[in-house]
Amino acid sequence: MNDHEVPAGVRAPRLRQGDRVRIVAPASPPTRDGVARGVKLLTSWGLQVEIGPHVFDRWGYMAGRDEDRAADLNSAFRDPGVRGIFTARGGKGAYRIVDDLDLVAARRDPKPLVGFSDISHVHLALWARAGLASLHGPFANWSDEWTGPASAEALRSALMTTESVVLQQQRGEVTTPVTVDGTATGVLVGGNLDAIRTETGAGLPSLRGTILFLEHQKGTGLGEVDRALTQLTRSRALNGLHGVVLGQFLGFEGAADDPSLGGWGIIDVLRDRLTRLGVPVLGGIPAGHGLHPPTIPLGTIANIDTAAGTLTVGPAVH
Structure with a gap:
């Protein structure tokens, strides 16, 4: 393969009203208020929102132990009813679990994953080792002041349209x-x-x-x-x-x-x-x-x- 033949990642189906999505925390812990705002926003798009069981755990500066954070993310990859994955926050810790991700499950059933900052580790793993496209976008730990209506619309469009x-x-x-x-x-x-x-x-x-x-x-x-x-x-x-x-x-x-x-x-x-x-x-x-x-x-x-x-x-x- 030469430089001009780098394959694009496999794209997941776009999200539609009624789809079930899940919030997970592969890195640092979010706030309950921020996640509640994120749930409200996603629900307003007609999505059914679930929260991973360890999202509000705390282990040092991370959202729970490595095995629990990885388990939440892998559960979302493996569940055929989950059609999109939203990370709650960046910070620290995603780099500790990238080798534990079930990339076979992610490749078998592609679904969009959203996040940035420390979640860049997950994005790189999805593309390099599972051949998947993903989304560098805002966290589900939503802040109206930091993100606002333009960010919300850009996220919705990137997930629910093919523009x-x-x-x-x-x-x-x-x-x-x-x-x-x-x-x-x-x-x-x-x-x-x-x-x-x-x-x-x-x-x-x-x-x-x-x-x-x-x-x-x-x-x-x-x-x-x-x-x-x-x-x-x-x-x-x-x-x-x-x-x-x-x-x-x-x-x-x-x-x-x-x-x-x-x-x-x-x-x-x-x-x-x-x-x-x-x-x-x-x-x-x-x-x-x-x-x-x-x-x-x-x-x-x-x-x-x-x-x-x-x-x-x-x-x-x-």
């Missing part, structure tokens, strides 16, 4: 100036940079022929972004990419004014690490840990056009 998703570059995003001109087509994979870095040498699939989507949360410095991208480069994980899409990299405001950083900011780090790949880079996509997140199919064919400033992604459902 492509089109995202427009935003000039106000910090990654917009990192854009490298060109067009590219490939299967869109990726998500949270920390998660992708963590999978290096373990569960990270070949990225040849793909478009890599990257976003980053608050709480780490420029050096951590540099280390992550350098690790991916040194491991040759980025060899053969068709393109890169940059979402939100948050928390780096004012970094260029820190004298200890030599005048560098996040734009400098991203340019230094990514422009040498020699592929188109589309920065400024408003997706990640910021307010009002969109829903982005992963594991499906995507196109980036830097002149138009657009990312167009095929649906994750059929």
Whole structure:
């Protein structure tokens, strides 16, 4: 298989009114109020919502013990009546259970799974080891302030219609100036940079022929972004990419004014690490840990056009 023949993931049937869906917590625990809001939203779409038995467990900073979190997710994969899976929260812990997922069951009965951040570990496993498309989208631990009506409609459309998703570059995003001109087509994979870095040498699939989507949360410095991208480069994980899409990299405001950083900011780090790949880079996509997140199919064919400033992604459902 050459770089131009990377297979798109198998798409699950789209959700319909009356379908039964389940909320699970593969990572950190959600709040009861947030999940109640999520249940209300999903129910308003005509879905029948169930909550996994361990969603509100707590074991350290995770939503229950590893075996219980994995069991909830596997039960949702195995139950033929469950037609969609919504993760309750990211945080920490999904990386501990990806090797315990019943990917045979997931492949036998494809159903859309939604989440982001630490759930990027699950997305990568579904695509690399089960050949499935999934959805980088909001958690069921719903917040009207953080998500809002636009996010809700984007999620509903991505799950209940077969329309492509089109995202427009935003000039106000910090990654917009990192854009490298060109067009590219490939299967869109990726998500949270920390998660992708963590999978290096373990569960990270070949990225040849793909478009890599990257976003980053608050709480780490420029050096951590540099280390992550350098690790991916040194491991040759980025060899053969068709393109890169940059979402939100948050928390780096004012970094260029820190004298200890030599005048560098996040734009400098991203340019230094990514422009040498020699592929188109589309920065400024408003997706990640910021307010009002969109829903982005992963594991499906995507196109980036830097002149138009657009990312167009095929649906994750059929």
